[in-house]
Amino acid sequence: MPDNKELNKKSLWEETTLGKVTSRFPLRDNLVTGSDVETDNIYIPIENFSYDKKLGFPGEYPYTRGVQPTMYRGRFWTMRQYAGFGTAEESNSRYKYLLAQGQTGLSIAFDLPTQIGYDSDDPISAGEVGKVGVAIDSLKDMETLFDGIPLDKVSTSMTINAPAAVLLAMYIIVAEKQGVSKDQIRGTIQNDILKEYIARGTYIFPPAPSMRLINNIFEYCSAEVPKWNTISISGYHIREAGSTAVQEIAFTIADGIEYVKNAIGVGLDVDNFAGRLSFFFNAHNDLLEEIAKYRAARRIWAKVMKEKFSAKKEKSMMMRFHTQTAGSTLTAQQPDNNIVRVAIQTLAAVMGGTQSLHTNSKDEALALPTEDSVRVALRTQQIVAHESGVANIVDPLAGSYYIEQLTDKIEAETWNYINKIEEMGGMVKAIEKGYVQKEIQDSAYRYQKAVEKGDRVVVGVNKFTIEEPAPGGLLRVNPELQKVQEENLTIVRSERDNARVRECLSALSEGASKEDINLMPLIIDSVREYATLGEISNVLREKFGEYRESIVL
Amino acid sequence: MNKKIRIVIAKPGLDGHDRGAKYIARALKDAGYEVIYTGIRQTPESIVATAIQEDVDFVGLSLLSGAHNELFPRVVDLLNSQNAGDIVVFGGGVIPEEDLAFLKERGIEAIFRPGAPISEVISFIESKTGSTAA
Numbered sequence: 001m002p003d004n005k006e007l008n009k010k011s012l013w014e015e016t017t018l019g020k021v022t023s024r025f026p027l028r029d030n031l032v033t034g035s036d037v038e039t040d041n042i043y044i045p046i047e048n049f050s051y052d053k054k055l056g057f058p059g060e061y062p063y064t065r066g067v068q069p070t071m072y073r074g075r076f077w078t079m080r081q082y083a084g085f086g087t088a089e090e091s092n093s094r095y096k097y098l099l100a101q102g103q104t105g106l107s108i109a110f111d112l113p114t115q116i117g118y119d120s121d122d123p124i125s126a127g128e129v130g131k132v133g134v135a136i137d138s139l140k141d142m143e144t145l146f147d148g149i150p151l152d153k154v155s156t157s158m159t160i161n162a163p164a165a166v167l168l169a170m171y172i173i174v175a176e177k178q179g180v181s182k183d184q185i186r187g188t189i190q191n192d193i194l195k196e197y198i199a200r201g202t203y204i205f206p207p208a209p210s211m212r213l214i215n216n217i218f219e220y221c222s223a224e225v226p227k228w229n230t231i232s233i234s235g236y237h238i239r240e241a242g243s244t245a246v247q248e249i250a251f252t253i254a255d256g257i258e259y260v261k262n263a264i265g266v267g268l269d270v271d272n273f274a275g276r277l278s279f280f281f282n283a284h285n286d287l288l289e290e291i292a293k294y295r296a297a298r299r300i301w302a303k304v305m306k307e308k309f310s311a312k313k314e315k316s317m318m319m320r321f322h323t324q325t326a327g328s329t330l331t332a333q334q335p336d337n338n339i340v341r342v343a344i345q346t347l348a349a350v351m352g353g354t355q356s357l358h359t360n361s362k363d364e365a366l367a368l369p370t371e372d373s374v375r376v377a378l379r380t381q382q383i384v385a386h387e388s389g390v391a392n393i394v395d396p397l398a399g400s401y402y403i404e405q406l407t408d409k410i411e412a413e414t415w416n417y418i419n420k421i422e423e424m425g426g427m428v429k430a431i432e433k434g435y436v437q438k439e440i441q442d443s444a445y446r447y448q449k450a451v452e453k454g455d456r457v458v459v460g461v462n463k464f465t466i467e468e469p470a471p472g473g474l475l476r477v478n479p480e481l482q483k484v485q486e487e488n489l490t491i492v493r494s495e496r497d498n499a500r501v502r503e504c505l506s507a508l509s510e511g512a513s514k515e516d517i518n519l520m521p522l523i524i525d526s527v528r529e530y531a532t533l534g535e536i537s538n539v540l541r542e543k544f545g546e547y548r549e550s551i552v553l
Numbered sequence: 554m555n556k557k558i559r560i561v562i563a564k565p566g567l568d569g570h571d572r573g574a575k576y577i578a579r580a581l582k583d584a585g586y587e588v589i590y591t592g593i594r595q596t597p598e599s600i601v602a603t604a605i606q607e608d609v610d611f612v613g614l615s616l617l618s619g620a621h622n623e624l625f626p627r628v629v630d631l632l633n634s635q636n637a638g639d640i641v642v643f644g645g646g647v648i649p650e651e652d653l654a655f656l657k658e659r660g661i662e663a664i665f666r667p668g669a670p671i672s673e674v675i676s677f678i679e680s681k682t683g684s685t686a687a
Contacts, residue, residue, distance in 0.1 A: 010647075034608050042581070079581055112618055114568065116567055116594075118567075124567070125594070126624075127622075127623030128566055128618055128620045131619040131620055132568075132618050199596070200569050201568070201569015201570075201593045202567075202569055240570075301660075319614075328572070331667065331668055332647075332667040332668055332669055365647065365667050367647065367649050368619070441579075444572055444576060448580075449580075452670050452672070461668040462668075462670075471650070472649065479622075549592050551590060551591075553575060553579060553590050
C-alpha cells in the first residue's frame with residue numbers, strides 16, 4: 001500500500017488538479033487492462049516496500065528480477081520458432097531454413113493424429129494428417145525429420161503431451177544413431193497433460209495413468225537424460241482459451257504443484273527432478289500487465305518450491321519459461337497489423353525475462369505461416385534483441401510504481417486461486433469438477449462480449465475496418481499426404497522384425513499393468529523395433545482406458 | 554414458427570480449439586435458441602447422429618486444424634443420405650477465403666471466419682427460418 005502521506009496527497013491531487021480537468025474533459029471509458037483489471041488515475045510509491053523480500057537480485061531468491069544474474073547481458077533468449085507440417089521431409093527442410101536464418105533452437109509441431117497417438121492410416125486420422133504439424137508414425141519418420149541436423153548441437157522442443165514418452169524415445173534413438181548419447185541431448189517435451197484436460201484437448205488416457213507416465217519420464221530422465229526438460233507446464237493454451245493473465249499463471253502453477261506432489265508421492269526426491277521442470281507462457285498485447293505477470297509468476301513458484309515442497313537446490317526454485325506470442329490476438333483482417341502486435345508481445349516477453357521465445361507470423365489467423373512471414377516473425381525478435389536496447393538492462397521496469405503494484409496484485413490474486421484449488425483437493429479434482437474450465441470460459445465470454453459491444457477495440461475488426469481483397473499466397477498442405485504416410489507405414493511394417501515388435505509390445509502391455517514398473521525402457525525397446533506410435537498408444541489405451549471430457553458450457 | 558429453433562454446435566475432427574465453438578454456443582443460447590454443444594473430437598457420423606436424435610434445425614461446425622474441406626462436406630453428405638438434408642449446415646474457424654466457394658458448393662451454407670460478430674450468425678439463422686429466436 002502507498003504510504004498515508006502520499007495517499008493523502010494523491011486524494012488531494014485527484015480532487016483539485018485532476019478534478020478540475022476531468023470535470024471539463026472526462027476520462028475515456030474502459031480504462032482497464034487486457035484482463036479487465038481497473039486501472040488507477042496514478043500510481044505512487046508503495047509504503048514499506050521491501051526490496052529484498054519482493055525483488056532481490058537476478059539469479060537470487062525469489063527470482064522476481066530473473067533467473068540468471070546476467071539475463072540478456074550474457075546471451076540473448078533462445079529464438080525458437082514452432083514449426084512443422086506435412087511430411088517429415090518437408091519439415092526437415094523448414095528446420096534447416098530456420099537454422100540458416102539464425103534461429104537457435106528447434107521447436108517441433110506435430111499433427112493431431114500424432115499428438116493423440118493415432119497412426120496416419122487410422123480412420124480417425126482422416127483429413128488431419130500433416131495439417132497442424134508434421135506426421136510421425138514411427139522411428140523412420142523421426143529419422144527423416146532430423147536428417148542432417150546434429151542433435152548434439154541443437155536443442156529441440158517438442159510439443160507433445162499424451163504420447164510424450166514415445167516421441168522422446170524416438171528422439172533418443174535418432175540421437176543414438178547419430179552417435180550422440182542420451183546424456184548429451186538437450187531439449188524439452190511439453191508433457192503437460194493437465195492443461196490438455198483444461199484447454200488444449202490432446203489427451204488420451206485418464207489422469208491417474210497419465211500422471212504415472214509423467215512420473216516415469218521424470219525418473220528415467222533424471223538418471224539417463226539429465227539435460228532434458230521433462231515437462232513444460234503450460235499456461236499458453238489456458239490463455240488462448242480465453243483466461244485472464246491471473247488465471248493463466250494461477251492454473252499453470254496449480255498444475256505444477258500437482259505434478260510435484262505426485263512425483264514426491266511416488267518417492268522421487270524433489271531436488272532430483274524439480275530443476276528440469278520448465279514453464280510456457282503467453283505474451284498478450286497489454287505490455288505492462290504481461291511484464292508484471294511474468295515477474296509475479298517467478299516469485300510465486302520460488303515460494304511454492306521453497307516453502308511448500310522444501311526444495312533445497314536453487315535450481316528447483318527457479319521458474320524458467322518459454323514464451324509464445326498470443327495466437328488469439330492475431331486478426332484475419334488486415335493481417336499486416338499482426339506484425340505490430342507481435343512486436344509489442346515480443347517486448348513484453350523480453351522485458352518479462354523469458355528464456356526462449358516463439359513469435360507468431362502475421363498470417364496465422366488464416367493458415368499455416370509461409371516461409372516469408374516466418375522470417376519477419378524471427379526478424380522481429382532479432383530487432384528487439386539487437387536494436388531496441390531493452391535487452392541490455394536486466395528487469396528494466398523494476399521499481400515502476402505501477403509495475404510493482406501490479407506484480408503484487410497479480411501475485412495476491414494468484415494465491416487466492418491456488419488456495420481455492422488446494423481446498424478442492426488439487427488440480428485433478430478441480431478439473432474433474434469443471435471448475436477451471438468454467439472460470440476460463442466465463443472470462444472468454446466476457447471478453448468476446450466486450451469486443452462485440454465495442455467496449456474493447458480490436459483494430460481492423462470492430463474499428464478502423466476496410467474492404468480488402470482475400471490474401472493470397474497462403475501455405476497449403478498437400479492433400480495427398482495421407483496417402484504418402486500410409487504407403488510409408490506399409491513399408492515400415494513389412495521391413496521390420498514383426499516377431500520382435502510383438503514381443504516388445506506385449507512386454508509393454510505387461511509392464512503397464514504393474515504400477516511400479518517404469519515404462520520408459522519398454523517404450524524405447526518398442527520404438528527401436530519400429531513399433532508405430534499408434535500401436536504403442538493402443539497397447540496403453542487397452543490397459544489405461546481413455547479420458548472423456550466433462551462438457552462445461 | 555412455434556417450435557423453438559434448435560442448433561447443434563459441433564467440433565469435428567481431432568482439433569481441441571473449442572473457444573470459438575463454446576462462445577457461439579453460449580451466445581446463441583443467450584439469444585434464445587436451444588443449443589446443444591457436442592464437445593471436441595466428434596466424427597461426422599456422431600455429429601449427424603446427434604443432429605437427427607436432437608431434431609435440430611441447424612448444425613454449426615467449428616474447426617481450426619485445416620481439415621474442413623474433408624470433414625465439413627462429409628457431415629452434409631451424411632445428413633442427405635439419412636433423409637435429414639433439411640438441416641442447415643454452417644461452419645467457422647480458420648478457413649482460407651479460397652475454400653469458401655468449394656464449401657458452399659458442397660452444401661455448407663455459411664462460413665463465419667475469425668472476427669465475425671455473433672449478430673452475423675443470428676442474422677443468418679433468421680434469414681433461413683424467417684423468424685427470430687424468441
